[in-house]
Amino acid sequence: MYGAGSTTTPPTTPPTTPPTTPPTTPPTTPPGGTSADLTDPHKKEIAMELVSSAENSSLDWKSQYTYIEDIGDGRGYTAGIVGFCSGTGDMLDLVRHYTDLKPGNVLAPYLPALEKVNGSASHTGLDPNFEAAWHTAAKDTVFQRAQNDERDRVYFNPAVSQAMSDGLHALGQFAYYDAIVMHGPGDDPTSFGGIRKTAMKKAKTPAQGGNETTYLNAFLDARAAAMKTEEAHSDTSRVDTEQRVFLNNGNLNLNPPLQWKVYGDPYTIND
Template sequence: MSLTALASSALALTLSLTGQAPADLTDPHKKDIAMRLVSSAENSSLDWKAQYGYIEDIKDDRGYTAGIIGFCSGTGDMLELVELYTARKPGNVLARYLPALRKVNGTASHKGLDPHFTRDWKTAAKDPVFQRAQNDERDRVYFNPAVEQAKKDGLRALGQFAYYDAMVMHGPGGDRLSFGGIRKSALAKARPPAQGGNETTYLNAFLDARKAAMKAEEAHEDTSRVDTAQRVFLKKGNLDLDPPLTWKVYGDSYTIKK
């Protein structure tokens, strides 16, 4: 049986047992929950919509980290974001930084960005065109690929979120410390539901692989966004990521009531 057929069988089983399709992170309310969960870890706040103007160098060798999903000047996604913004609104306040962003891509350098890039980023963040560009790039690069892969693996909302959060932090690449490598490590230990495996067993394997990848990088060695957040939901059997949700990240407590 093909993986697609297995995934379809898993869906049919869920429908027969519950009378409804499994929860999907693309549901607007579920997606908002996902954004708040990520924001709790990235920005110590549940108000993810207040983060369009966030920008700082967190000393992780990725240059500036900014915006609602942590676009980085050193990893290419910030460059692509500003290119999209400029295509939609030529002459915007960040357009003049495109040559510098191209030069610093792949490095931690601020050359050509300082001293006014952070100020101008905050100015751009007030522009609805830039906010929409951030939303669209978040979805294109991180959210949509993560959710699509999770659904192919037969995972419900919690698993979809686990993939998304991993892709946000580690990037969508295929090396051992990127999302693709983490998923590969998990697949070596357990089968996802689409391959006939147990969803909880597989997600534990995925979170174990995620922790190993986090510990391999000094900037990510605090694994609480797995240990006291995602693992808490998993231990409670909350595979649909249904509120109320209570968790901790970096020692801070958060609750989503509904």
């Protein structure tokens, strides 16, 4: 997840400019598959299940709204559907957004503490009741909506937009999304932007006239190398026995049925 992977601290104030809307023209369909971008609701659901298999050992991503723990990675609490972290700013932005949608919510009193602990592993001002408050908030559909909104604003929309600009089909769009969730949207070598730059030194994107499979192999190589720089992410099975399997099968459109393994556990999406 982002808090468990990036060394770049995002801004503590949400940007006023919404993320770029992905282009509406899909890339050319490769032979032997039905093309749909990750913005398609069914493909987006597949993407969420794939991420959840790696992050939570379950395809039931919606059960993760209530998830919260300190995983000991130096980034404070990790919580929610994409691992919002108290130490990296995205949890602060999430609770701010929730409070904009629903003033006086159960997490609103923790905003001053979240501002103070941002950039650190500290729980000062959060313990002992923050986890319980998070679980309570997670039952609120407004908080669930807030998590979805921030997932899309910070991670999903920028990743898919960039992938589409690079001429990538659904698998490549997912590879970008999974990377930005874990590594964050920064430009340092182990953040999403840096991983993409490393890949582009090895291969051209389809938009640059390159071969899509060749480029995606270069991207996954760069992603795996970035993961190995941090002990918490040194198991690269979400690349090796998930995304690389789909790529080797030529499934650039990420069409089911899909079979993969993460940490040795098998998963299947049939439709």
